[in-house]
Amino acid sequence: MILGWVCLSLLALGCASNGYNKGQFNLYSIDEEKKMGDDFAQQLLDQYQKKGKVYNDKQVNNMVKRIGSTLAQHAPENKFSYHFYVIESRQVNAFAVPGGHVFIFTGLINYCQNEAELAGVVGHEMGHIISRHGTEQMSKQLAVGVAGAVVGVGLAGVGVDPSIAQMAVNAAETGMFLSYSRKDETEADDLGACMVYKAGYHPEGMKNFFDRLHKKQGDMSDLEVFMSTHPDPGDRETHIHDLIKELGPTDKLKWDSKDFKNAKAKVAKIQYPQKKDK
Numbered sequence: 134m135i136l137g138w139v140c141l142s143l144l145a146l147g148c149a150s151n152g153y154n155k156g157q158f159n160l161y162s163i164d165e166e167k168k169m170g171d172d173f174a175q176q177l178l179d180q181y182q183k184k185g186k187v188y189n190d191k192q193v194n195n196m197v198k199r200i201g202s203t204l205a206q207h208a209p210e211n212k213f214s215y216h217f218y219v220i221e222s223r224q225v226n227a228f229a230v231p232g233g234h235v236f237i238f239t240g241l242i243n244y245c246q247n248e249a250e251l252a253g254v255v256g257h258e259m260g261h262i263i264s265r266h267g268t269e270q271m272s273k274q275l276a277v278g279v280a281g282a283v284v285g286v287g288l289a290g291v292g293v294d295p296s297i298a299q300m301a302v303n304a305a306e307t308g309m310f311l312s313y314s315r316k317d318e319t320e321a322d323d324l325g326a327c328m329v330y331k332a333g334y335h336p337e338g339m340k341n342f343f344d345r346l347h348k349k350q351g352d353m354s355d356l357e358v359f360m361s362t363h364p365d366p367g368d369r370e371t372h373i374h375d376l377i378k379e380l381g382p383t384d385k386l387k388w389d390s391k392d393f394k395n396a397k398a399k400v401a402k403i404q405y406p407q408k409k410d411k
């Protein structure tokens with residue numbers, strides 16, 4: 134029964150608001166997801182705080198929040214309210230925690246060549262949240278884990294035990310929330326590109342970011358986490374490029390801002406520890 138579950142939803146090009154996340158298997162209610170995501174994000178923040186890695190600079194945090202809240206205004210729906218955190222690390226990384234939490238690393242800000250690129254990555258992460266990819270992955274793992282126990286009972290009757298949800302909290306930052314399928318990646322790209330475009334950013338920024346990532350432009354040890362947690366769905370740049378052609382005119386869209394440049398200049402001065410800081 135569980136293994137026979139097939140996802141029938143297909144993503145079409147364009148910004149249709151009803152073409153994503155349909156018929157997906159998810160054991161969690163929105164309220165459960167919010168509660169679990171809030172708790173998990175808080176635990177992560179506490180860990181980063183202990184390590185002195187929460188980057189508190191107001192200008193940089195405000196810049197990230199400005200991008201995020203602009204994108205949120207153009208999300209196809211907002212089941213969640215968003216929170217953005219800046220983590221001090223040379224890693225080119227960003228990740229989404231279910232329920233609306235987006236973590237952005239200073240190494241990522243420094244890697245982005247303009248605001249449109251950063252908006253592309255933030256939009257991509259928000260796409261994972263809107264599509265509920267984290268709890269979808271967890272639901273699949275739960276289904277596999279408890280399949281033997283629920284034979285004959287029926288999946289619909291299975292509640293999510295809080296202790297099982299707690300296991301997710303114990304997952305580290307590269308844990309189960311963060312390994313997405315290729316299909317998830319495409320879905321997050323599509324949603325992100327649409328939001329970025331509607332918010333007035335050039336969606337080519339997202340394409341350029343992934344292009345440089347895949348060409349491994351930069352220190353591989355700084356790039357590898359993002360690359361492993363956001364696997365290339367195949368022909369990613371071509372897909373985004375095709376989508377951009379469907380979106381409409383792009384000649385008046387924004388690429389950059391003084392605010393981004395100033396924030397990036399600040400982040401570029403951070404002195405990271407010599408050893409690889411995860």
Ligand SMILES: [Zn+2]
Nearest residue numbers: 313318321363
């Ligand atoms: Zn992703």
